[in-house]
Amino acid sequence: MMQIQLSPDLKLSRIVQGHWRLADWKLSNQQLLKLTEQAIELGVTSFDHADIYGNYSCESLFGESLSLKPSLRNEIQIISKCGIKLKSDKFPERKLKTYDYSYEHIVDSVENSLKNLKTNYLDLLLLHRPSPFFNAEEVARAFSDLKRRGQVLNFGVSNFNSQQFEMLNSYTVERLVTNQVEVSPYCLDHFENGNLDFFLKERVKPMAWSPLAGGRLLNPQTEKGQKIFKVLVEIADELELQHIDQVIYAWLLKHPVGMLPIIGTSKIERVKTAVDALVIEMSHEQWFRIYEATGVNMP
Amino acid sequence: MMQIQLSPDLKLSRIVQGHWRLADWKLSNQQLLKLTEQAIELGVTSFDHADIYGNYSCESLFGESLSLKPSLRNEIQIISKCGIKLKSDKFPERKLKTYDYSYEHIVDSVENSLKNLKTNYLDLLLLHRPSPFFNAEEVARAFSDLKRRGQVLNFGVSNFNSQQFEMLNSYTVERLVTNQVEVSPYCLDHFENGNLDFFLKERVKPMAWSPLAGGRLLNPQTEKGQKIFKVLVEIADELELQHIDQVIYAWLLKHPVGMLPIIGTSKIERVKTAVDALVIEMSHEQWFRIYEATGVNMP
């Protein structure tokens, strides 16, 4: 599979497996190991995590499974995130959800992620969300220390806008290598807020979360959803594809910005469906038919 | 007439004649030639086109007329645009309107424009509208090849926002020399979206399309329009002007950003009206009375 070079020492697979819902999959360690190995065989070598996924449980599940075959660690890239403090039964002292990018919280969070994932390094650490309270100097210091100790090899952000990205980039010694944002025909926010233009300008390749809009594109419940669905079905038919999720992936992959879609499935067939989308040749007009079906203005 | 230097080798007349509606004017080649010569005599030497104007017919009409007196070519500057693919009886295979900034489309479109305009170069090529699907590397390559072959001397954009402009500028070897945007007392979008501030920062002089708001300023149909009209009439009176379009032109011309208004008229008297606006001295307070009449907030 095509790999995307995000920095001199970081290549991710173009399709990334997301473990957001790993806890819901109810896999045994052995089953998860098998899924991981099959994904790797298909070329999907990058795995996306966050400290908070599954109420702080998903990293551990993956770590337990990995520990059955430690040699896999060198074949994969692990991404995790920090910075959101959820209200949770695991932290009964918290009164509300906050974002915390203090030096201590970043470093503690990474050390915890490493313990859970049973690894001694993250290939990529992302700040999970922008915060109204953001001490960029502390963040830069935490990044430097984590890098120096070999605990994190590369750094990026998630859900940041262009001003937040530029701001943080002006403090950190190492350049931010990506921004993980929501993109799908259902969510065009980053087409509209200037982020895609910014990524092109900065030569930053974004990761795209929720490319299937959490299932809403495949099971549309609204008029807008049905309009998009109709076009997706038409184009699947024209391209002789069995799965409309392939049309969605092809739509994302064709975009010149070079997105890395994050899939999130426990079914290896659906991983394969996504991987097969890499060779689909969607026409320019087909791309715009999907774009127009979202209801955007085309002056 | 004052000329505006947009690049080392491009000067446009401060007032630009627009051929958006040239097909509607129903002029013979001879009549159009006469109009063109009279405009040039008044100092209006720049002519604004696009491939798509008049359902892909206006460039040809101007080219036919120009061919009656080829020596005029050296006295004028021709601007054209590319990138919108209209649904049109001339392209029955198109299912919907799209924007196309592929290398092939840009180059083909320019070659077609040159053929229609019966010239071997454009003084200025503009990308007509920003696109959600934009391959800046291909655009930069197309610009370089068109420049090297002498087919296009200068490049710019139209209707871009500041992030799109900066992004493309980071790819092209030659700096973008202008951005053609809609500006009138009816359309203050570029006052509000930061583009005017950006033009000042970048020392880019914009071209202003639809300065009379397509006639809505002269024949107001809404309460807002009538409020603006009333102030325009008052100020025409104070300045002893016969035509309120002169008040509008003076309002645009007085702005420090240095706009080049695009007029679009088949009547040489109205070209003269616009040219005469160049010497009107509108007061600071008159400028703000028009601005305030648009209903904007003045905190």
Place this chain on the structure above:
Amino acid sequence: MMQIQLSPDLKLSRIVQGHWRLADWKLSNQQLLKLTEQAIELGVTSFDHADIYGNYSCESLFGESLSLKPSLRNEIQIISKCGIKLKSDKFPERKLKTYDYSYEHIVDSVENSLKNLKTNYLDLLLLHRPSPFFNAEEVARAFSDLKRRGQVLNFGVSNFNSQQFEMLNSYTVERLVTNQVEVSPYCLDHFENGNLDFFLKERVKPMAWSPLAGGRLLNPQTEKGQKIFKVLVEIADELELQHIDQVIYAWLLKHPVGMLPIIGTSKIERVKTAVDALVIEMSHEQWFRIYEATGVNMP
């Protein structure tokens, strides 16, 4: 008190006394002098003015009072502003409120401020509001001349957005040292429009006007106001503070951007209340409880 270095030759006190409503305070020259001396004793050495405050009267009131003890001038920093032309009985010829950043108006306005304040220099001059009609070259020329003559030592802006700030900064020889903007739990505009991110990126420390939202935070009249008030009271209780305005000041002062709150009170006890807020240690979670109480989305 902590002082904030805004430029190599400008330090302001972290808490700034604002004279917006000085005319309403109805103080004798002697009373105002006493208030000023008491504020200085508390470390509040910076005083914020504008030509237009109190219908063009506040600068004179302060100047009269200062002239009772001219030696105070060296102990304080005077900030004033220019650029708004109010409709006023003092200028009966004005038909409407405008913004004027012409060379002449800036220079005249400063000379008038100096005369009113009975001083021969301003420590800091701010452009009061952005203007849709802005000749940055003239502004830069005025700044240079005022600086060269020693009439103004430092320059900044007020209520500008990031694009306006960058634009002006690209013209002026001297860097703009601050941007005075409205910030309070009631007004989060600059959290949302990217300005706080921009300040962090540019290492610009903003001044915060109306930190108590003109009293609306202390005397809430709306449901939103009451929700914020409730949290402020809770936190005052937790921190054992007598005044909830201290909670608000602590909330502003804790933010990493390094804001300088402008208070505006004729009562020295309330100046002291603000100064005492400098040593309050508000927790991270308390900060977010106030932020969340404003009703913003926390995804």
